[in-house]
Amino acid sequence: MIRNLIIGGVLSAVFVCAALISFVWTPYDHAALDIANKLKTPNALHLLGTDHFGRDILSMIMVGARTSIAVALVAVGIGMGLGVPLGLWAAARQGTWLDELIMRGNDLVFAFPSLVIAILITAIFGAGAINAIIAIGIFNIPVFARITRGAALSLWRREFILAARVAGKTAARISVEHILPNVTNLLIVQGTIQFSLGILAEAGLSYVGLGAQPPTPSWGRMLADAQTLVSIAPHMALVPGFAIILTVLGLNLMGDGLRDYLDPRLRVARV
Amino acid sequence: MLRYTIKRLISLFISLAVASIVIFAVIEIAPGDPASFMLGMNAQPETLAALRTELGLDVPKVQRYLTWVGGMLSGDFGTSYTYRTPVMDMISDRLWVSLPLALYALVLSTALAFPAGIYAASRRGQAGDIGVMGATQLGVAVPNFWFAMMLVLIFAINLRWFAAGGFVGWDKGLWAGLHALTLPAIALALPQAAILARVMRSSLLDVLGEDFMRTARAKGLTARQALWRHGLRNALIPVLTIIGLQFSFLLAGSIIIEQVFYLPGLGRLVFQSISARDLIVVESVVMLLVFSVITVNFLVDLAYAAVDPRLRSRT
Numbered sequence: 001m002i003r004n005l006i007i008g009g010v011l012s013a014v015f016v017c018a019a020l021i022s023f024v025w026t027p028y029d030h031a032a033l034d035i036a037n038k039l040k041t042p043n044a045l046h047l048l049g050t051d052h053f054g055r056d057i058l059s060m061i062m063v064g065a066r067t068s069i070a071v072a073l074v075a076v077g078i079g080m081g082l083g084v085p086l087g088l089w090a091a092a093r094q095g096t097w098l099d100e101l102i103m104r105g106n107d108l109v110f111a112f113p114s115l116v117i118a119i120l121i122t123a124i125f126g127a128g129a130i131n132a133i134i135a136i137g138i139f140n141i142p143v144f145a146r147i148t149r150g151a152a153l154s155l156w157r158r159e160f161i162l163a164a165r166v167a168g169k170t171a172a173r174i175s176v177e178h179i180l181p182n183v184t185n186l187l188i189v190q191g192t193i194q195f196s197l198g199i200l201a202e203a204g205l206s207y208v209g210l211g212a213q214p215p216t217p218s219w220g221r222m223l224a225d226a227q228t229l230v231s232i233a234p235h236m237a238l239v240p241g242f243a244i245i246l247t248v249l250g251l252n253l254m255g256d257g258l259r260d261y262l263d264p265r266l267r268v269a270r271v
Numbered sequence: 272m273l274r275y276t277i278k279r280l281i282s283l284f285i286s287l288a289v290a291s292i293v294i295f296a297v298i299e300i301a302p303g304d305p306a307s308f309m310l311g312m313n314a315q316p317e318t319l320a321a322l323r324t325e326l327g328l329d330v331p332k333v334q335r336y337l338t339w340v341g342g343m344l345s346g347d348f349g350t351s352y353t354y355r356t357p358v359m360d361m362i363s364d365r366l367w368v369s370l371p372l373a374l375y376a377l378v379l380s381t382a383l384a385f386p387a388g389i390y391a392a393s394r395r396g397q398a399g400d401i402g403v404m405g406a407t408q409l410g411v412a413v414p415n416f417w418f419a420m421m422l423v424l425i426f427a428i429n430l431r432w433f434a435a436g437g438f439v440g441w442d443k444g445l446w447a448g449l450h451a452l453t454l455p456a457i458a459l460a461l462p463q464a465a466i467l468a469r470v471m472r473s474s475l476l477d478v479l480g481e482d483f484m485r486t487a488r489a490k491g492l493t494a495r496q497a498l499w500r501h502g503l504r505n506a507l508i509p510v511l512t513i514i515g516l517q518f519s520f521l522l523a524g525s526i527i528i529e530q531v532f533y534l535p536g537l538g539r540l541v542f543q544s545i546s547a548r549d550l551i552v553v554e555s556v557v558m559l560l561v562f563s564v565i566t567v568n569f570l571v572d573l574a575y576a577a578v579d580p581r582l583r584s585r586t
Binding site: 104107108110111112113115116119120122123124196200203204207208209223226227230231234237240241244245246248249252253 | 282285286289290293294297298300301302408409411412413414415416417420421423424428519520523524526527530531538541542545548550553556557560561564565568
């Protein structure tokens with residue numbers, strides 16, 4: 001549905017823009033304390049209110065979007081950067097011990113939820129936004145490896161690949177020149193989905209203190225701060241919550257829309 | 272089936288062995304010596320050496336790994352560095368909160384998702400389907416810990432139906448225990464139910480297009496009868512896989528949800544242990560979680576093969 005693509009795209013774009021604008025301008029300094037104006041509900045001066053230190057919530061949301069988007073984006077990059085080559089490699093050596101090794105390795109990484117990876121990394125290095133990136137990124141690797149291998153396997157049986165092999169191209173060249181372009185659509189869609197999952201995971205990790213540390217603003221940390229104040233200042237919890245929901249919803253809708261748009265078979269089927 | 276089971280069993284053991292080596296190695300490279308951490312900066316070298324011997328830190332790494340694994344197999348997870356109590360006792364106490372919470376959430380999620388998925392599939396493309404799918408789209412996007420905070424705000428603080436946090440303990444009776452876990456379980460279950468409902472719907476839609484469904488209708492069953500007698504059973508296979516996968520996510524997810532409700536579960540144990548650098552506890556909890564993921568996946572694979580004979584010959 002093209003409608004999903006537009007709604008999702010617009011929603012995601014709003015938050016990406018908010019993050020980008022925050023580099024040059026925010027309504028207030030996101031870290032500036034103003035105790036006199038603490039816990040203000042949304043008003044004309046502070047459009048989304050202030051927190052328990054009088055910090056402007058809109059400014060914090062804008063800067064926090066930066067953290068969320070950066071963490072999720074780099075994590076998708078790690079997952080794609082390592083997972084896609086592994087998946088292509090496994091498919092090119094289908095049925096060999098190498099394929100088996102890569103896929104069993106994937107299964108093993110899959111058994112470590114990103115929260116568990118984050119706990120392990122934090123136990124070694126201490127907490128930080130980098131941990132969240134690594135933890136979510138590692139979890140993304142098998143996701144991309146599996147989906148790439150699955151799609152590549154069916155491509156390897158196609159005639160145009162056979163033709164490329166007859167022409168004397170190596171498996172590596174075929175993987176890069178013929179297989180990769182044909183799985184790109186799939187990867188874009190999966191990338192969008194993992195991006196949204198990454199934002200949720202980052203929020204969860206910083207909420208429990210395993211992700212971004214103060215003073216780095218992040219939506220998860222804002223929710224952790226809001227928790228004890230939720231009865232007297234619900235807006236402190238509502239605003240970051242809606243920011244997360246709308247971003248994730250936007251990305252998911254965009255992923256669905258992209259899948260339908262990029263797959264011509266689905267388009268025909270609907271007509 | 273036996274051949275397949277043995278094959279899967281071997282790969283289960285290899286996975287567990289590799290996972291335990293990875294976890295052990297990661298904890299090994301963590302900076303800081305537990306013994307000097309316990310005794311503080313001014314410890315005498317002799318006391319330090321004695322404690323290292325007591326904790327078994329002075330033997331080679333390979334031997335320590337084998338002791339650790341051997342201990343776990345016989346139910347001995349070692350002794351906590353900070354509390355000096357058996358890790359096994361600490362974990363089993365906490366597991367009595369986390370495990371029932373995960374199971375409770377699993378039941379709720381399934382109970383919500385099945386009717387929603389079946390309803391949506393049977394009204395494909397109509398208003399009911401679009402409504403349910405829209406709701407699931409939203410459910411997937413809601414962070415469970417934020418949803419938990421909203422539940423606390425509405426049902427604990429405003430309506431006062433539930434306690435805002437804490438756990439009374441099972442010795443106060445089953446009902447009191449379940450009551451205390453209800454809000455956390457709902458918070459955990461909702462996003463998972465949204466995913467499960469989507470899987471249920473699409474799986475059912477796949478089955479509804481099969482020839483045997485047309486045959487069922489042709490022999491005189493109504494659409495409803497055909498759905499319940501033939502459609503549902505065949506649609507359940509992928510759904511069961513997802514339920515299996517969800518259990519491990521729920522167990523890991525309960526770690527975060529426990530923070531919202533101040534529940535004394537595995538989550539609080541693991542965070543306390545991280546800040547106290549009680550790495551043997553962290554190691555054991557992580558191994559337990561990974562063990563449960565791998566084992567549940569193994570059981571799902573077996574269940575899958577038991578239901579669908581085609582799968583047995585494939586691997």
